[in-house]
Amino acid sequence: MRWIEVKIRVYREEMEAVSDILIAAGAQGVSVEDPELVNDLRSSIPRELCGISEQKDNGTVAVTAYYEDGEKLPEQLEQIRKELYLVEKRTGRAYVGIYFQKLFEKDWANEWKRYFHVTHVGEKIVIKPSWEEYAPQVGECVIEIDPGMSFGTGTHSTTCMCITRLEKILPQHATVFDVGTGSGILAITAAMLGAESVLAADIDPLAVRIAKDNVKMNGLDGKIDVFHSDLLQSVKGLADVIIGNIIADVIIELLQDVPKKLKPNGIFLASGIIKDRQEDITAAAEAVGMKVDYMEENGDWLMMQMGMR
Numbered sequence: 001m002r003w004i005e006v007k008i009r010v011y012r013e014e015m016e017a018v019s020d021i022l023i024a025a026g027a028q029g030v031s032v033e034d035p036e037l038v039n040d041l042r043s044s045i046p047r048e049l050c051g052i053s054e055q056k057d058n059g060t061v062a063v064t065a066y067y068e069d070g071e072k073l074p075e076q077l078e079q080i081r082k083e084l085y086l087v088e089k090r091t092g093r094a095y096v097g098i099y100f101q102k103l104f105e106k107d108w109a110n111e112w113k114r115y116f117h118v119t120h121v122g123e124k125i126v127i128k129p130s131w132e133e134y135a136p137q138v139g140e141c142v143i144e145i146d147p148g149m150s151f152g153t154g155t156h157s158t159t160c161m162c163i164t165r166l167e168k169i170l171p172q173h174a175t176v177f178d179v180g181t182g183s184g185i186l187a188i189t190a191a192m193l194g195a196e197s198v199l200a201a202d203i204d205p206l207a208v209r210i211a212k213d214n215v216k217m218n219g220l221d222g223k224i225d226v227f228h229s230d231l232l233q234s235v236k237g238l239a240d241v242i243i244g245n246i247i248a249d250v251i252i253e254l255l256q257d258v259p260k261k262l263k264p265n266g267i268f269l270a271s272g273i274i275k276d277r278q279e280d281i282t283a284a285a286e287a288v289g290m291k292v293d294y295m296e297e298n299g300d301w302l303m304m305q306m307g308m309r
Contacts (some may be wrong), residue, residue, distance in 0.1 A: 184211030
């Protein structure tokens with residue numbers, strides 16, 4: 001099967017809008033190449049093992065999606081073109097460049113693997129791709145992960161901030177909801193840190209399948225239930241901690257249901273938030289009776305911890 005790779009280089013401020021455009025045109029998901037992420041990953045790998053060059057960060061990222069090279073493709077590309085024009089008309093800029101490449105499935109199914117290596121996050125968590133070996137040290141929790149075509153290796157700053165915060169705030173024997181679980185990395189982290197029950201939900205059927213595979217790979221079938229859900233719609237019960245590592249607009253939507261899904265003194269961890277959206281998220285939280293108790297930033301990204309007022 002042949003696929004078309006559509007790669008659009010945009011300023012970080014337009015990343016969410018362009019990602020939404022690519023998904024609306026029929027992509028199952030998007031990947032983001034962020035120099036900030038690559039440089040963070042590079043600094044976490046011993047110099048003698050690192051084959052990744054430092055990247056210049058000029059404020060742009062590359063958003064990539066894949067479309068089957070079939071009869072729907074011309075219509076999909078035209079839809080992307082029109083939507084980019086509308087963004088450019090509204091903001092004054094939509095993208096820096098757009099690139100196309102024809103690929104066979106075997107090319108892009110494995111190409112990203114050269115960027116993903118053993119990574120230490122926080123004090124205890126070690127994230128290991130399924131194709132690499134690692135001998136754990138005393139006290140370490142080693143997560144074996146195969147992201148496949150689903151976002152979430154655990155190396156992006158938005159995910160790292162959630163992991164390090166979970167180490168500090170997760171009660172033992174807690175119930176955790178991971179909304180937009182992706183590869184399942186945060187659900188697996190919660191279970192390894194002592195959560196008794198984890199519900200991991202995603203609207204993308206491909207993400208659900210990959211997360212289930214990763215949960216099984218780590219021997220956590222009995223603790224983590226992965227299923228399809230549009231945010232919290234199909235999630236039953238109450239949680240001690242709800243995690244949403246998504247994007248700002250989706251977090252604002254998610255906040256409408258968070259208060260009724262949290263136990264007393266429960267915690268909501270929201271990440272994937274560009275710093276420019278801090279006030280929007282704070283206002284949305286206050287509108288549903290929640291307040292921001294703690295906030296952390298890494299580069300252009302924020303992680304916000306919230307509780308009921």
